[in-house]
Amino acid sequence: MLGSFLILTIYSCEEVLFEQDISGETVTLIAPANNTEIEANSVRFNWESLEGATNYEIQIATPNFANANQLVLNTVTDSTFYQVELIENEYEWRVRAQNSGYVTAYSSAKFSVIPITNFSNNTVILLSPANGLITNEDSFNLKWEEVLEATQYRIQILDENGEPIQSETTNDTNLDITFPEGSLQWQVRAEKDNEFTLYSSRNILVDRTPPNIPTLTAPTDEQILTNPLVSFNWTRTLIEGSVEFDSIYVYRNLTLTDLVLKDEVTAPYETTLVTNETYYWYMKAFDEAGNESDDSTVFSFTINE
Template structure:
């Protein structure tokens, strides 16, 4: 049966017709439809329309849109569509470490009148822009400023213990106070510096790092981010099926193995199946989260092993290699 093609959109640009398909065709029996988000709306949270923001920076926030793969944030002065300057044109992509998609963005900005807008995008569709206007004015005092954190990114997952924390300078600040908090929100380290960066050696675990600017007896609120430090490699998998040197008449093979997870970042396994004992001719390879994998293979002898990884970048040892034959 021939697959049907739906959600066809046609565009004309400079006399050339472009066709956008809302369906990805991977075979007659395997059609993946891209969710249509074009009728959804991005609900903006802050700055609310018509508000006045005081300080040196603005944090833009909005509600998540289901099936979005990214967001496009734009900020213009004095506004759209007749902008004299677009001061922010930023695409927010999914975090590859945990597949999360942020719904906020902070930026230092000069006092002025602005409009900001956001739209959600996936590989086939996009929502309309949602737009709010706001005015940014200078703060009444030093304490109303906001420290903008630069690196590492929020919810960073890493296998490095030595990390350089950095942030943007605050005018008139005489110094900065940095605190490291553990999972119980206890301060495990506190430092003061006149610089806008600090190298910290973390222990393993989840932490909050936060920075505030200080001027004499005045200080800003803390700006904070989360970080997960994972220094432990995953355990080596133990293969269970198909058994080593086994034979079967089935061409659909279900591979399985055992491995105890270790605390830290999310772990996954990479199974590799070869058609030669020297492990040079790869038949199939897949990253899986379930410690099992099913593949349809032709008759012959195969060799397979599994290696484990985690989202922090740690690599476990490669398992022993098993062989089996399909008759």
Template sequence: MRKYVKYITIAYIGFFIGCDDIIEDDITNDIVTTVAPQDMTQIEGNSVQFRWNQIDGADEYRIQINNQSSNAIILDSLVNTTLFNYAMNPGTYQWRVRGENFAYDTAYSFNSSFSVISSIDLSGQTVLLNSPLNNLYTNDVAITFSWEGISTATFYKFQILRVDGSEETVIFEDQNVVDTSITIGNTIITEDAEYIWQVSAENDTSFTDYFRRTFFIDTQNPVSPSLITPAVGQNFTTSQEVNFTWNFNNDTGTIQSGIIGTIQIASDENFSNIVLSESNATGNFINTFDTTGAYYWRVRGVDEAGNTGDYNASGQFNVN
């Protein structure tokens, strides 16, 4: 079914821009050859590197990994290279890969089985971080950090660093975390800024590198936006498009997370009779009105960190 959808899409786009611009190589009969891990390979540690040969005409490759014990797909991902690194727990697995472009897919490669076994040597192994996600924006300064355990690690080193330009300053460190999570109270992170959290696994004889993610603390509410159009008192006719525009360019917060504007349109200046409410991040909204009369509109922002700003002083326009 997917291939038919691609053909329809190509035909539709080609009608407007010409076939020469969107023709893709037909890779249907090509075969991706896996390089590593080969069938029946045994890998010590938890870092697995998957490699395969390039297919001319393939823009991306879809790699799938199956846990043989549970018979569940644990990874289904598109990558644009012929090399993929992944941290895995001990167990037995199968993997396969195929090439894709806008119009065509190859068949999947033959399944290759491999096993991952624990190793006492932690050097070269990976600490797989769970949460918070990389580049998270939040207004909550009490955060629980978690990661996947390595069976041969006896403890973990955990750090939080504050980022100021090119400088990174350690503001919290625990060098003996025996669990795979740690909760930081609201006395450690005290200001809006960019931060890094990182974890290293250790035992008596070896240790991993630090593995890190970035997060942003933003506790400031978005400022009220500037209303641009329509102008106050501007007149429109029924069924005429009214273009509402606004911006948050006056935001001066230390961390400026993305803002989604919520527009409300009412038939009274107290906004007790709201006729329309809409949210978007573009700063632009178009609507038509079939009922004549005076209308009032206002906008407020909700940012990516979860902060909600105040509505601005409302605008007003007329439909005649």
């Protein structure tokens, strides 16, 4: 059943945006299930995705929402999971789905965080750098939260195949690391005598290599054009790493001070320019990590009617 829809915004007489009515739907909670006892310092909340929802509001109260002493968490996420560190106590958590026009009712469950009797049930809470970071820097201070009774922490760097390429231990809750280039994972576990927690991990892409310089192919240098609709083309060999993109720069003068056009583009790129003018253009490549190529050669062309 498609359900009913709401017209939210009219952009023109022909263009409208619809949002699905999800107000009668229910979010299915996965974990923690109702009345679960959790022996851990960190709790991961999971629920099923709901068609038509753009994000989810998750709340946690202690001891419950009917008699709340504290609203421990109130946040919105577009994921179907959330992890948070909690102290020993009784809690109730609830989730509702929403989009820009509708919300569902809350789905809720009660749970308790109980004392940790097994050290290995602890979870190392990673702080920085952020998960999924794409960067052209290679030196970082890894940080995580303290785990009670831990005598040391073990830190590993894994390559793109999940193989350890570096391992360190420290008594502190931070460590300076220099990463090699590549798609990597860093992970930390807490240790106490012969006991240890599971590793907590994050991904990082280190890309310190600038993209190749674009090679201009059209219009050719000093070409005379008769059509104001100009088709620009160029080539560039991609380098493995972060996503790369090209920017075009078009000027009215050889000193490159009178800018006509600057844009992120893909080849071929077409635009209309004023006739009876001479233009100077070049390309430059960038990547998501923040690297940039040198400027390409500058070409000129003239548009004559």
